[in-house]
Amino acid sequence: MAIDFRQLRYFVTLADTLHFGRAAALLHISQPPLSRQIAALEEELGVTLFKRSSRQVELTVAGRHFHEQAVRIIEALDGAVRSTQATERGERGVLRIGFTMSAAWSVLPPLIKAYGDGAPDVDVQLNEVLPRELNDVLMSGSVDVGIAFPWQRPAGLEYLAIHAEPLCAVLPANHRLARKTEVAVADLAGEPFITFPAATAPALHELVIGCCRENGFEPRIRLETHLQQTIVNLVAEGLGVSLVPWSMSKMQLPGAVFRAVSVTRMVEQGVIWAAGNDNPCLPRFLACARAFGR
Amino acid sequence: MAIDFRQLRYFVTLADTLHFGRAAALLHISQPPLSRQIAALEEELGVTLFKRSSRQVELTVAGRHFHEQAVRIIEALDGAVRSTQATERGERGVLRIGFTMSAAWSVLPPLIKAYGDGAPDVDVQLNEVLPRELNDVLMSGSVDVGIAFPWQRPAGLEYLAIHAEPLCAVLPANHRLARKTEVAVADLAGEPFITFPAATAPALHELVIGCCRENGFEPRIRLETHLQQTIVNLVAEGLGVSLVPWSMSKMQLPGAVFRAVSVTRMVEQGVIWAAGNDNPCLPRFLACARAFGR
DNA sequence: GGCCATTGATACGGATTCCGTATTGATCGA
DNA sequence: TCGATCAATACGGAATCCGTATCAATGGCC
Secondary structure, eight states: OOOOOHHHHHEEEHHHHOOHHHHHHHHHOHHHHHHHHHHHHHHHHSOEEEEOOOOOOEEEEEHHHHHHHHHHHHHHHHHHHHHHHHHHTTTTTEEEEEEOOHHHHHHHHHHHHHHHHHHHHEEEEEEEEOGGGGHHHHHHHHHSSSEEOOOOTTTEEEEEEEEEEEEEEEEEEESSSGGGSOOOOGGGGTTTEEETTTTOOHHHHHHHHHHHHHOOOOOOOEEEEEEEEHHHHHHHHTTTTTTEEEEGGOOTTTTTTEEESSSSOEEEEEEEETTTTTEEEEHHHHHHHHHHHH | OOHHHHHHHHHHHHHHHHOHHHHHHTTTSSSSHHHHHHHHHHHHSSSSEEEESSEEEOHHHHHHHHHHHHHHHHHHHHHOOOOOHHTTTTTTTEEEEEEEEETTTTTHHHHHHHHHHHEEEEEEEEEEEOOOGHHHHHHTTTTSSSEEEEOOOOOEEEEEEEEEEEEEEETTTTSSSGGSSSOGGGGGGEEEEOOTTTTOHHHHHHHHHHHHHHOOOOOOOEOOOOOHHHHHHHHHTTBBBEEGGGGGOOOOOEEEEEEESOOOOEEEEEEEETTTTOOOOHHHHHHHHHHHHH
């Protein structure tokens, strides 16, 4: 009562050979089943596909048209099987990455490149998120993996550190400390600080404040802004100083200079993902991140 | 061992309902066969399509992808069945028409229009052919039907008259006979005639020559050219006179005038086709031509 | 012109597949 | 803890399908 893929394969082979016996041999069946299946196919379609004499077989006009369609459909099934298998292996599909702006300056580009080289058919979607939003978008499943500073996370989120870098001081170019190649944190006491709000990126905020406290002073916070670039911009305008991850020094800006500081605490970044996330692309990405961490 | 359309339909229904019992009801089968067919499909694919607990079913990522593909494939089969049936009914496909230039001025346009209105999905391919080539292209199958003057045809070609029109005289505008509204053929005796070569369109050639002979003179053929339009052009240049089918008078050309002539013999046109031609579009076209003839 | 080889259709028996009923096992909610 | 729900499994009967054997028709060859 229903058309079968087997009938399509039989039909295509017969249409290619135009000979029941040879087609049956190619299909590794005997000739009578082939005759029956073709007859059944014509019956179901209500269309004569072959003009048969007892001596030769040829396609009708409708048969030629159905042949094209059948080949397309068989190829479509073949492709569907293959792409579905590739999907399960994580070799194709979509991987949505939520990254914080600071990751964009350090680990994100090389990590994406390394992953993309190994999984060229995966559509990597990059979404910038605020650090405080990361937990939510991971738990709701609207992104598959986040790249950010470590941060307190609810049960169900996993974390893997992949990168650590020191802080550096960013100073106005004409600042008195800009002449030194390395700055002691204590020297920054009393300077107006530009930081990001604790609510936006709590981990990094704590790190900067903690550094100052370890060196005996409470930073005087003059401005808060939630983008690292903006911090550097404001420093370049002479509005204050800041401590930022070393990778920010890639930002070449007249008016701002970056200087090493005497602190041992590092800014760590890592990948975060939901333990229950079943995106098949994720394991490969995590393997990539793990390799990147070493 | 092979994926079945039934499995695709079962899979799509289950993916839509995410409930074995309800999907089975929609498919008018009981639940166990559905479970088995889905399991068999997953087995053949080597891919887990559903994440099952004993309480709920949901698609995996690969399952979602396969769902899209399966829907596409089922629709493709459905479309293939329909279009193949339409092809056999002659409602879609290709109809190649070989027409002679003289038909283009008379019967071809309204006939094509009438046919096209009734069979809008048929791709009508129009090929101009020389009258003497028509038999060959019909017998070889490179066109399905010809529109031309009747002409001696080999066994296997059928002919149906659909149109007849009188001859008319075409004269230079400043010709002495141009002042009359009707011309007697005998008046053209001695005039330089422009005709087409006998080899190109034997039937029409014979008709024109025959007309003259019936009226007691042998036409003095000054020029021969195988396009009717060229004949009219040459007449307009004052190089001679001719007898052409009345439909050529649609050709408005300063310098040439068309005049009725006192002959009863008509120029007939009809459709010609190979008896063995199995293009399903042909019967409908011939029915159209038959209706056109009345 | 008659004989034989070729080719597709048909007949029939055996094996496989597949469906439906009944049942099990597992999980969630009360 | 018990019952309800839901998917998986067991099993028997029916339908399908394949292969061997055979038939019918056609074309080539002597």
